[in-house]
Amino acid sequence: MSIIPDDKISEVRERAAIVDVISDYVSLRKSGANFQGLCPFHGEKTPSFNVNPGRGIFHCFGCGVGGNVITFIMKMEGLAFPEAVKFLAKRVGVTIEERPLTAGEKRQTDERELLFKINELAVKFYRRMLVQEPAGEPGRRYLERRDVDAATAEAYRLGFAPDKWDSLTRHLEQQLVPLPLAEKLGLIRRRDGGGYYDSFRNRLLFVIADLHGRPIGFGGRVLDDSLPKYINSPESPVYHKSDVLFGIDLAKQSMREQGTAIVVEGYFDHLALFQSGVRNVVATCGTALTGGHVKLLQRYAPKVYTLFDGDSAGKKATLRSMEIFLEEKYLAHVIELPEGDDPDSFLKKEGTAAFAGQVAKARPIFEFFFSDLLRQIDSSTVEGKVKIIEELAPRLMKIANPIERDLYLKEISRQLGVDVGQLRRKIGRAPISAADLTPTVARKKSGIAPEEMLVSLMGKYPEIVRQVRDYGAANLFGPDLLPVVEAILAQEDPDRGVDWGLIMEQVGSVEERSRLAALFMDDSHLEEIDVNKAFNQCRVSRTRLTLKDRDAKELKRELAQLDSDSARYWEVLKMLDALRNKKSQLL
Numbered sequence: 001m002s003i004i005p006d007d008k009i010s011e012v013r014e015r016a017a018i019v020d021v022i023s024d025y026v027s028l029r030k031s032g033a034n035f036q037g038l039c040p041f042h043g044e045k046t047p048s049f050n051v052n053p054g055r056g057i058f059h060c061f062g063c064g065v066g067g068n069v070i071t072f073i074m075k076m077e078g079l080a081f082p083e084a085v086k087f088l089a090k091r092v093g094v095t096i097e098e099r100p101l102t103a104g105e106k107r108q109t110d111e112r113e114l115l116f117k118i119n120e121l122a123v124k125f126y127r128r129m130l131v132q133e134p135a136g137e138p139g140r141r142y143l144e145r146r147d148v149d150a151a152t153a154e155a156y157r158l159g160f161a162p163d164k165w166d167s168l169t170r171h172l173e174q175q176l177v178p179l180p181l182a183e184k185l186g187l188i189r190r191r192d193g194g195g196y197y198d199s200f201r202n203r204l205l206f207v208i209a210d211l212h213g214r215p216i217g218f219g220g221r222v223l224d225d226s227l228p229k230y231i232n233s234p235e236s237p238v239y240h241k242s243d244v245l246f247g248i249d250l251a252k253q254s255m256r257e258q259g260t261a262i263v264v265e266g267y268f269d270h271l272a273l274f275q276s277g278v279r280n281v282v283a284t285c286g287t288a289l290t291g292g293h294v295k296l297l298q299r300y301a302p303k304v305y306t307l308f309d310g311d312s313a314g315k316k317a318t319l320r321s322m323e324i325f326l327e328e329k330y331l332a333h334v335i336e337l338p339e340g341d342d343p344d345s346f347l348k349k350e351g352t353a354a355f356a357g358q359v360a361k362a363r364p365i366f367e368f369f370f371s372d373l374l375r376q377i378d379s380s381t382v383e384g385k386v387k388i389i390e391e392l393a394p395r396l397m398k399i400a401n402p403i404e405r406d407l408y409l410k411e412i413s414r415q416l417g418v419d420v421g422q423l424r425r426k427i428g429r430a431p432i433s434a435a436d437l438t439p440t441v442a443r444k445k446s447g448i449a450p451e452e453m454l455v456s457l458m459g460k461y462p463e464i465v466r467q468v469r470d471y472g473a474a475n476l477f478g479p480d481l482l483p484v485v486e487a488i489l490a491q492e493d494p495d496r497g498v499d500w501g502l503i504m505e506q507v508g509s510v511e512e513r514s515r516l517a518a519l520f521m522d523d524s525h526l527e528e529i530d531v532n533k534a535f536n537q538c539r540v541s542r543t544r545l546t547l548k549d550r551d552a553k554e555l556k557r558e559l560a561q562l563d564s565d566s567a568r569y570w571e572v573l574k575m576l577d578a579l580r581n582k583k584s585q586l587l
């Protein structure tokens with residue numbers, strides 16, 4: 001809505017004590033200068049999640065995640081940066097003065113608030129019908145027939161719309177709700193001759209909620225076999241189908257803990273899994289999966305499973321979702337059920353253990369796709385092979401992981417009896433190269449590099465910060481850490497030391513932030529270190545690297561081409577000189 005001023009952001013960061021904030025989510029125990037607890041972002045039994053209150057940062061040595069109090073809230077609550085700042089501001093009583101809303105914006109915000117309230121009224125009304133009113137009897141019988149227990153019904157806030165034209169309309173009228181707003185939400189509809197009538201009648205109602213559990217719409221199921229089986233709320237100012245997944249409010253904690261999400265199609269699929277203890281589930285409920293849905297899931301889980309019916313419609317839905325997953329580079333597997341089963345029927349027949357077995361057997365979605373093609377198209381003919389490759393090629397190109405891509409290439413070439421080189425040319429991408437592999441391998445090397453050590457030392461000793469500034473950060477650090485060091489130098493205030501919380505925000509990537517949090521989490525190992533020696537080590541290793549980059553031979557070659565009157569001649573000469581000096585000092 002507007003930009004939050006930097007000083008407000010730092011005020012929030014300073015006032016929001018990181019241990020207090022995180023304690024709302026994690027039970028922390030003091031351990032030395034830090035606090036420790038079980039990581040909320042991955043499942044673990046022994047604590048590797050650390051909070052350093054002095055520096056205002058956290059880091060998990062198990063899954064590598066780390067940052068400051070704002071990035072913690074972003075990850076935990078699934079919020080974007082400004083929303084996380086506002087979330088914390090409210091908590092610590094910092095007023096963020098935003099640009100005053102224009103009259104139009106104010107109307108919109110007020111209206112949104114009202115719309116949420118009206119939905120909430122409807123939820124309570126339908127809930128009361130289902131739980132205690134005589135009119136809710138058919139709903140209660142239906143739930144009993146489907147083995148939905150009371151606790152589950154409560155968790156979902158299930159409701160029942162009585163078989164009448166005006167029960168909700170009348171209730172809303174009594175509550176003085178402006179009916180045109182209820183119409184906007186799709187709760188009621190306008191009658192031709194004037195007045196309104198209920199949209200949902202004689203249906204069991206599922207509440208569609210946003211991330212924070214606020215009701216934004218309803219899905220209503222008939223109690224028999226009549227059609228339409230489901231009626232869903234239309235889009236409204238609070239309900240955008242392409243951004244919302246059913247059950248995400250119930251699933252977010254579990255998705256985060258398990259690092260996986262299961263996508264199912266229907267409300268009852270969701271409910272069946274939930275009731276049997278599988279909680280990391282969301283449902284699409286009649287809308288096709290969108291990029292928005294996938295981005296939402298990626299905030300919580302790095303890996304996704306699809307679980308659709310074992311019929312051809314289910315297969316189609318799986319393949320459709322594959323396109324989105326590939327597009328968004330999301331690691332996806334397919335949980336398959338026997339033909340004719342849906343998650344509900346399967347769990348009832350086979351039980352939770354059997355379901356876990358199906359999850360363990362889940363195949364990568366691309367593999368599922370490939371074997372489906374092989375079933376459908378005759379791969380023994382040239383025509384068939386060409387057709388299959390035409391289908392595979394564009395999707396294969398989208399597979400993010402080069403190793404995975406290459407394995408598929410080999411497997412496809414084996415299965416189709418096509419030369420792998422030809423296949424590679426066809427998909428227009430070179431086989432994996434050493435460059436594809438290096439970034440991950442390089443990261444794995446153990447121990448702390450001198451540069452990392454020096455950054456840690458900068459955090460501990462202000463004089464090192466000064467030393468680095470005097471010597472020139474660019475002469476000590478590579479492109480990796482240089483931006484961070486420059487950020488430290490830019491903000492260093494001798495009285496206050498380094499603001500690590502701020503540094504965490506200035507770091508671009510999540511990986512880099514996590515790596516730094518690990519470095520700064522604990523500095524007890526630095527006690528033993530000879531500061532000057534570390535500084536020199538860093539200087540030497542950097543200079544060696546630069547020397548490699550700027551080969552003396554190259555400079556000499558350039559010198560030979562230059563006119564001795566030109567300015568560049570003297571520049572190069574000076575560089576050569578400097579090189580000679582440096583080398584003699586170093587070696």
Ligand SMILES: [Zn+2]
Pocket residue numbers: 039040041042049060061062063064065
């Ligand atoms: Zn962790």
